[in-house]
Amino acid sequence: MMRRPRGIRLGGVRLRATAAAVLTVAVALGLASAVLLLALRHSLEESARAEATAKVKAVATAVKGGPARPLSPEAPAASGSLDVQMVTATGSPSWKTGSGYVVAGERVDTGGGTVMIQGRSSLTPTRQAITTLWHLLLPGVPALLLLVALLTWLAVSRALRPVSAIRAKMADITAHDLHQRVPEPDTRDEIAALARTVNATLDRLRTAVEQHRRFVADAAHELRSPLAVLRARLELTGHRADASASADEALTDVERIQALTDDLLLLARLDAGEPLREQEVDLGQVTAEEAARTRPRPEVTVTLDIAADVLVHGSGGRLRRLVANLVDNAVRHAAATVTVRLIQDGTRAVLEVTDDGPGIPPEHREVVFDRFTRLDEARDRDRGGSGLGLAIARDIAVAHRGSLSVAATREPGACLRAVLPVGAPA
Numbered sequence: 001m002m003r004r005p006r007g008i009r010l011g012g013v014r015l016r017a018t019a020a021a022v023l024t025v026a027v028a029l030g031l032a033s034a035v036l037l038l039a040l041r042h043s044l045e046e047s048a049r050a051e052a053t054a055k056v057k058a059v060a061t062a063v064k065g066g067p068a069r070p071l072s073p074e075a076p077a078a079s080g081s082l083d084v085q086m087v088t089a090t091g092s093p094s095w096k097t098g099s100g101y102v103v104a105g106e107r108v109d110t111g112g113g114t115v116m117i118q119g120r121s122s123l124t125p126t127r128q129a130i131t132t133l134w135h136l137l138l139p140g141v142p143a144l145l146l147l148v149a150l151l152t153w154l155a156v157s158r159a160l161r162p163v164s165a166i167r168a169k170m171a172d173i174t175a176h177d178l179h180q181r182v183p184e185p186d187t188r189d190e191i192a193a194l195a196r197t198v199n200a201t202l203d204r205l206r207t208a209v210e211q212h213r214r215f216v217a218d219a220a221h222e223l224r225s226p227l228a229v230l231r232a233r234l235e236l237t238g239h240r241a242d243a244s245a246s247a248d249e250a251l252t253d254v255e256r257i258q259a260l261t262d263d264l265l266l267l268a269r270l271d272a273g274e275p276l277r278e279q280e281v282d283l284g285q286v287t288a289e290e291a292a293r294t295r296p297r298p299e300v301t302v303t304l305d306i307a308a309d310v311l312v313h314g315s316g317g318r319l320r321r322l323v324a325n326l327v328d329n330a331v332r333h334a335a336a337t338v339t340v341r342l343i344q345d346g347t348r349a350v351l352e353v354t355d356d357g358p359g360i361p362p363e364h365r366e367v368v369f370d371r372f373t374r375l376d377e378a379r380d381r382d383r384g385g386s387g388l389g390l391a392i393a394r395d396i397a398v399a400h401r402g403s404l405s406v407a408a409t410r411e412p413g414a415c416l417r418a419v420l421p422v423g424a425p426a
Contacts, residue, residue, distance in 0.1 A: 014156045021152040022145050029141050037130060037137075044126035045102060052104040056119040060108045063115070085118050100124070162191045168197060174359040211371075218372035222260055222386055226253045256386075263388040266321070267371070270395040276315040283310045283319065283349050283420070290323040291340045296331045299370055305341040310349045313424045314400040322396040322404075326353040326390040326416050333357035333414065349420045356413040365406040369394045393418070401425065 101120040108115050162185045169182040181202060184195040230253040284306045294301055312319070330338040334355035342350045360368055367373055372387040390404075391418075397404040402420035409415040 013160060014153055017156045018149050018152045022149045022366065025148045026141075026145055029144065033137050033141065035249045037133065040133060041126060041130055044129060045123065048102045048121035048123060048126060049104060052102055052119040052121040056104050056106050056117050060106050060117050061120070063117070065176075066110055069368040117374070159191070166191075166195055173202065175359075178202065178209060200351075208401070215371055218387075219264055220258075222372065223257065226256050226260075229253055230257070234422045260386050260388075263386060263392060267388065267391055267395070270392070270399060276318065276399060278313050278315060279317045280424075281312050281314055281319055283312050283351070284308055286316065286320050287323050287340060287342050287351065290320050291327050294324065294327045294331060296334075296338070299336060300331055300334045300338060301336065302327070302331070302338045302340065305339065307343050310342055310344045310422070312349050312400070312420050312422055314420070318399070322418065325393040326351070326418065329353075329389050329393075329416070330355035330414070344422060347422050349422050351420070352407065352415055354409065354413060354415040356411070359409075359412060360406050360414045368406065369404070390416075 101122055103118060103120045105116060105118045108117055112248045113421040141200045162183070169180070173182070175179045182195050182200045184199065185192045195265040230250050233250045233253070288304060288306055291302055291304055294302065327338065327340060330340075330353045334357050337353075337356050341354070343350050369390050371391045373391075394404040397418050397420065400420050402418060404416065404418045
C-alpha cells in the first residue's frame with residue numbers, strides 16, 4: 001500500500017515568522033515606550049523646577065533692599081500651579097519637596113535682615129500628561145502589534161505562494177511525468193533559485209531514470225540472446241551425434257553469460273560508490289602482467305613500452321580490470337599491432353593503448369563509453385563483446401580520481417588514454 005507523502009507545513013513557517021516579527025516589534029515598542037515615559041516625566045519635572053526657580057528669582061529681585069516681611073502662603077505671588085512665600089532666615093520653611101510639588105528656594109539679604117524665599121510648582125500637569133500618554137499607549141501598542149502580525153502573515157503567505165506551487169508541481173511530476181518542470185518565478189530571489197535547482201535536479205533524475213531503463217533493457221537483451229542459444233543447443237544435444245561439440249558450444253555461451261554477469265555486478269558496485277581498498281600499486285607491473293595475460297588473435301601482436309616504478313594509490317584488482325579491458329578492446333579492433341605504453345608525467349601516470357584498427361570517428365569518442373555501445377552493430381557478438389568494457393574502464397579511472405578518453409592520433413586506429421594521479425591522495 002502506497003503512503004501519501006507528507007506535505008510541507010507552510011502554515012508553520014508563516015506562524016513562526018509572524019511570531020518572531022511580533023515578538024521583535026513588541027520588545028522594541030516596550031523599550032521605546034518606557035524610554036518615552038521616563039524622558040517625558042523628566043522633561044516636565046525639569047520644566048516645573050525651572051519655572052519655580054525663575055519665579056523665586058523674580059521675587060528675590062523685587063524684595064532686595066527692603067525690610068524682611070513674610071509673605072503668607074494664603075497670599076501667593078502667582079496664581080495657578082506656582083506659589084511663592086517668604087520666611088525669616090531663622091524660621092523653618094513650611095514647604096518641602098514632596099510627592100505633589102517641585103520646590104525651589106533662595107536666601108535674600110534685604111538690608112534689614114536675611115529672608116528665605118520659597119517657590120513651588122505643582123506636578124499635577126506632569127502626571128496628567130503622563131497619564132494621557134499611557135492611555136494612548138495602552139491600546140495603541142496592542143493594535144500596532146496586531147497590525148504587524150497581520151501584515152507579516154500576509155507578506156510571508158505571498159512569499160511562500162511559489163513554494164506551494166513548486167511543491168504541488170513536484171508531487172505531480174514525481175507521480176506521473178518526469179518530463180514536466182516546476183514553474184520558475186520571474187524574481188531573482190531564493191525561491192527562483194530553488195525552482196532552478198529543482199528543475200536541474202529533475203533533469204539529472206530523468207537522465208538517470210532513462211539510463212537505468214535503457215541499461216535494464218540492454219542487460220535483459222544481452223542475457224536473453226546467449227540463454228536462447230544455450231537452450232537451443234542443449235535441446236539439440238540429445239538428437240545429435242556430435243553431442244560433445246554441442247556441449248563445448250554451450251559451455252562457451254555459459255562463459256559469456258558469466259562474464260556479462262560479472263560486468264553487471266561490477267558496474268552496480270561502481271554506481272553505488274563502493275569504497276576502494278586502496279594500497280600502493282605498481283602500475284607498470286600490473287600493465288605488463290595483464291597485457292601478457294591477454295589472448296590476442298593470431299594476426300595481432302602486442303608491443304609493450306612500460307616505464308619502471310610508476311606507483312599509484314588505489315585498488316590493484318580494479319586497476320588490473322581497467323588495463324585488461326583496454327587491451328582486450330584494442331586487440332578486438334586491431335588489424336595487426338597493439339601498443340601498450342605507460343609513462344610518468346610529473347604527478348600523473350599516463351597509460352595509452354593504441355591499435356591500428358579502423359579507429360573511432362570524432363563524433364563517437366564519447367559514445368564509446370556508454371554502456372552496451374557497439375559502433376559496428378553488424379559485428380559478431382562473440383567477437384564484439386558485451387559493450388561494457390570501456391564503460392567499466394572509465395568508471396574505474398574516475399573512481400581513482402583520474403580520467404579515460406579517446407586521444408587524437410595521426411596514425412590509423414584508435415588510442416585510449418587513461419590518466420591517474422601518482423602517489424597517495426592528499
